[in-house]
Amino acid sequence: MRLTRLKRAGFAALVPAIVPVIVSVFALGLALPVLAQDAGGGLVSRGEYLARAGDCAACHTARDGKPMAGGYVFSMPMGKIVSSNITPSKRFGIGNWTEEQFARAVRKGVRPDGSHLYPAMPYPSYARITDADMKALYAYFRQVKPVDAAPSVKTSLKFPFNLPGMMMGWDLIFANSGPFKDDPKLDAQQNRGKYLVQGLAHCSTCHTPRNAFMATDNGKYLAGANVDGWEAPNLTSDKVSGLGGWSDAEIESYLKNGHAKGKAQAGGPMADAITHSLHYLSDQDIAAITAYLRTVPPIRTEGQSKPSWAVGKAQPVDWTKIEPGMVAADKPGYRATDNTDGAQLYNTACAACHGINGQGSDDGHYPTLTNNSAVGAPKPNNVVMAIVDGIHRKGADGMAVMPAFSASNQVIHDTLSDAQIASVANYVTATFGNGSAKLTAADIPQIEAGxxxxWLIRNAATLFWVGVAVAVIVILLIIAAVVMSRRRKSAAV
Ligand code: HEC
Ligand code: HEC
Ligand code: HEC
Known part of the structure; x- marks a missing residue:
C-alpha cells in the first residue's frame, strides 16, 4: 500500500540546520549509558494496543516484508529514507537497546550512538508519550519476533541532507516538547483525546500545514494540509470548514469504520491510518478523540462559505445525450472510453457504483457523490486522487474498495489518461459538487506529486554553500579586525 509523502515527510526539515550542522558535527553527544530494565509481561498487551494507536507497523513493515523489520521506503524531494528494523534482533534491530535508549529514539529522534533520525519517523508527536506508556511499548517491542536481517534498501539522501548532524538544529527548534501533561481546562475524557491526537495517533502530522522548514505550523493547528496529493481536511471545531457540523456519532463512525454517511469517507493516507491503526482503538478512545476535537479552536478556511459535505444538489442530467435511446442499433457512445467527454466517461466508469445521478447505493456502501466532503471540498484533490489511486480500506465494519483508474495503479481493466481523469473530475464536481475543479491533463501529475x-528544500545545496561562504567571510573579517586592532595597539605603545 502506498503510504503518504507526509508520513515520509515530517522529516525534511533541515535547512535551518545548515549552519548549526557545521557546529553540531563536533558536538554530537553520545547517549547516556543506562541500566537495562526489562518490563514484565502484563505490560505487553497494553504495549501492543499502543503500538497500534501509534501505527508503528505501517511504516516499519516493507511491502510483503516481515512485521517491524523495516525497509519501507519514503521517497522525498531530499532523497530516499528507509524505515529501520525495530524487532529485538541484537545485530540488526533494537535488541541491545535499554528502555531509556528506546524512549530517546521514539521521543527525541536520537539513536544510542547519538545520530539523529529524520522526522519521517513522527518523533515530534511521540515526544508526548508518557513514561508509563513508553514502558509498555518497550515491553511489547522486546517480544516481537526478531528478524536478523537489515532492510534490503538503504537510506540515500542528496547533499546537503546527507551530512551528519543535519537534523540537530531542527530538533532543537521544532522537536522540543515534553511528555503530555493534563490540560486543566479540559475534563478527563478530553485530556485522553488530546493525548492520543497530539501523541501516538499523530493527527497533526497530516492535518496541520507546515512552515517553510517543514515543521508543523501550530498557529494553524489541525486546519488542513496536503499529504501525498490528498487534502487532509480541516479538523477544527469550525462549523463551515471544520467538524463543527458533524455529530459525535458521525465523527466516531468515520474514525472507526472510515465513513460517515452523507458526510465523508476515507481514502489515501486516511484509509491507511484507519486500516492499520484507528479501527483497532476502543470505543472509549474513539469517543475521547471526538470529545477533544470539539475543543480545538475554530479556523475558517479562507473563501469557504459552505461545509464541503453540504454542497451538492445533483444537477439534472440529460441522459438522452449520453444514452440515446438504449436500443441495439445505437452507437455504443455511452460506453466509449476513448474520448474526453466527462459525462460519457462517468457513465462508463463510475455510474455502476455511484449511480447515474451520483446517488450511490441505498445502504451507502457505494457513497453518494452529493453531500460528499471530497466532491464539495474547495480543492478537487481528493476526487482526483480517489480516481488515480482508488480506495482500499479495512474499517471496523468491513472493507471498502474502489478501483484505481490511472495507468500506474491499474492492471485489471481499462485505465483513464490524465486528460480523461481531468474531464471526469470536472464533470463530477460540476454535476454533484461546486464545480470547482476546472482541471486540465497537466494538473493531474501535479496533484499526484503534491x-x-x-523553496528552501529545492535550493538547499546552494543555500548550504552560500552559508559556508558567509561563515568563512565573517570569520576572515573577525580575524582581520583582531589583527588590525593588535597592530594599532602595538603601534601606540
Ligand atoms: C510515519 C512513519 C513511521 C511511523 C508511524 C513510525 N516510525 Fe519509527 N521510523 C520511521 C523511519 C522512516 C525511521 C528511520 C528514520 C531515519 O533513518 O532517519 C524510523 C526509526 C525508528 C527507530 C530508530 C531505529 C534505528 O535504529 O534507526 C525507532 C526505535 C522507531 N522508529 C520506533 C517506532 C515506534 C515505536 C513507532 C510507533 C509508536 C514508530 N517508530 C512509528 C518511520 C515511522
Ligand atoms: C497519514 C495522514 C493522516 C493521519 C495520520 C490522519 N489523517 Fe485524517 N485524513 C487524512 C486525509 C488525506 C484525509 C482525506 C481523506 C479522504 O477524503 O479520502 C483525512 C480525513 C479525515 C477526516 C474527514 C474530514 C472531512 O471533512 O472529510 C477526519 C474526521 C479525520 N481525517 C480525522 C483524523 C484524526 C482524528 C486523526 C488522528 C487520530 C487523523 N485524521 C489522522 C490524512 C490523515
Ligand atoms: C466498483 C465500484 C466503484 C466504481 C466503479 C467507482 N467507485 Fe468511487 N467509490 C467506491 C467506494 C466503495 C468508495 C468508498 C466508500 C467508502 O469509503 O465507504 C468510493 C469513493 C469515491 C469518492 C470519495 C473519495 C474520498 O476520498 O472521499 C469519490 C469522489 C468517487 N468514489 C468518485 C468516483 C469516480 C469519479 C469514479 C469513476 C471514475 C468512481 N468513483 C468509480 C466505489 C466505486
Whole structure:
C-alpha cells in the first residue's frame, strides 16, 4: 500500500540546520549509558494496543516484508529514507537497546550512538508519550519476533541532507516538547483525546500545514494540509470548514469504520491510518478523540462559505445525450472510453457504483457523490486522487474498495489518461459538487506529486554553500579586525 509523502515527510526539515550542522558535527553527544530494565509481561498487551494507536507497523513493515523489520521506503524531494528494523534482533534491530535508549529514539529522534533520525519517523508527536506508556511499548517491542536481517534498501539522501548532524538544529527548534501533561481546562475524557491526537495517533502530522522548514505550523493547528496529493481536511471545531457540523456519532463512525454517511469517507493516507491503526482503538478512545476535537479552536478556511459535505444538489442530467435511446442499433457512445467527454466517461466508469445521478447505493456502501466532503471540498484533490489511486480500506465494519483508474495503479481493466481523469473530475464536481475543479491533463501529475517541494528544500545545496561562504567571510573579517586592532595597539605603545 502506498503510504503518504507526509508520513515520509515530517522529516525534511533541515535547512535551518545548515549552519548549526557545521557546529553540531563536533558536538554530537553520545547517549547516556543506562541500566537495562526489562518490563514484565502484563505490560505487553497494553504495549501492543499502543503500538497500534501509534501505527508503528505501517511504516516499519516493507511491502510483503516481515512485521517491524523495516525497509519501507519514503521517497522525498531530499532523497530516499528507509524505515529501520525495530524487532529485538541484537545485530540488526533494537535488541541491545535499554528502555531509556528506546524512549530517546521514539521521543527525541536520537539513536544510542547519538545520530539523529529524520522526522519521517513522527518523533515530534511521540515526544508526548508518557513514561508509563513508553514502558509498555518497550515491553511489547522486546517480544516481537526478531528478524536478523537489515532492510534490503538503504537510506540515500542528496547533499546537503546527507551530512551528519543535519537534523540537530531542527530538533532543537521544532522537536522540543515534553511528555503530555493534563490540560486543566479540559475534563478527563478530553485530556485522553488530546493525548492520543497530539501523541501516538499523530493527527497533526497530516492535518496541520507546515512552515517553510517543514515543521508543523501550530498557529494553524489541525486546519488542513496536503499529504501525498490528498487534502487532509480541516479538523477544527469550525462549523463551515471544520467538524463543527458533524455529530459525535458521525465523527466516531468515520474514525472507526472510515465513513460517515452523507458526510465523508476515507481514502489515501486516511484509509491507511484507519486500516492499520484507528479501527483497532476502543470505543472509549474513539469517543475521547471526538470529545477533544470539539475543543480545538475554530479556523475558517479562507473563501469557504459552505461545509464541503453540504454542497451538492445533483444537477439534472440529460441522459438522452449520453444514452440515446438504449436500443441495439445505437452507437455504443455511452460506453466509449476513448474520448474526453466527462459525462460519457462517468457513465462508463463510475455510474455502476455511484449511480447515474451520483446517488450511490441505498445502504451507502457505494457513497453518494452529493453531500460528499471530497466532491464539495474547495480543492478537487481528493476526487482526483480517489480516481488515480482508488480506495482500499479495512474499517471496523468491513472493507471498502474502489478501483484505481490511472495507468500506474491499474492492471485489471481499462485505465483513464490524465486528460480523461481531468474531464471526469470536472464533470463530477460540476454535476454533484461546486464545480470547482476546472482541471486540465497537466494538473493531474501535479496533484499526484503534491505540489512542488518548499523553496528552501529545492535550493538547499546552494543555500548550504552560500552559508559556508558567509561563515568563512565573517570569520576572515573577525580575524582581520583582531589583527588590525593588535597592530594599532602595538603601534601606540
Ligand atoms: C510515519 C512513519 C513511521 C511511523 C508511524 C513510525 N516510525 Fe519509527 N521510523 C520511521 C523511519 C522512516 C525511521 C528511520 C528514520 C531515519 O533513518 O532517519 C524510523 C526509526 C525508528 C527507530 C530508530 C531505529 C534505528 O535504529 O534507526 C525507532 C526505535 C522507531 N522508529 C520506533 C517506532 C515506534 C515505536 C513507532 C510507533 C509508536 C514508530 N517508530 C512509528 C518511520 C515511522
Ligand atoms: C497519514 C495522514 C493522516 C493521519 C495520520 C490522519 N489523517 Fe485524517 N485524513 C487524512 C486525509 C488525506 C484525509 C482525506 C481523506 C479522504 O477524503 O479520502 C483525512 C480525513 C479525515 C477526516 C474527514 C474530514 C472531512 O471533512 O472529510 C477526519 C474526521 C479525520 N481525517 C480525522 C483524523 C484524526 C482524528 C486523526 C488522528 C487520530 C487523523 N485524521 C489522522 C490524512 C490523515
Ligand atoms: C466498483 C465500484 C466503484 C466504481 C466503479 C467507482 N467507485 Fe468511487 N467509490 C467506491 C467506494 C466503495 C468508495 C468508498 C466508500 C467508502 O469509503 O465507504 C468510493 C469513493 C469515491 C469518492 C470519495 C473519495 C474520498 O476520498 O472521499 C469519490 C469522489 C468517487 N468514489 C468518485 C468516483 C469516480 C469519479 C469514479 C469513476 C471514475 C468512481 N468513483 C468509480 C466505489 C466505486
Amino acid at each position: 505540489g512542488a517541494a518548499p
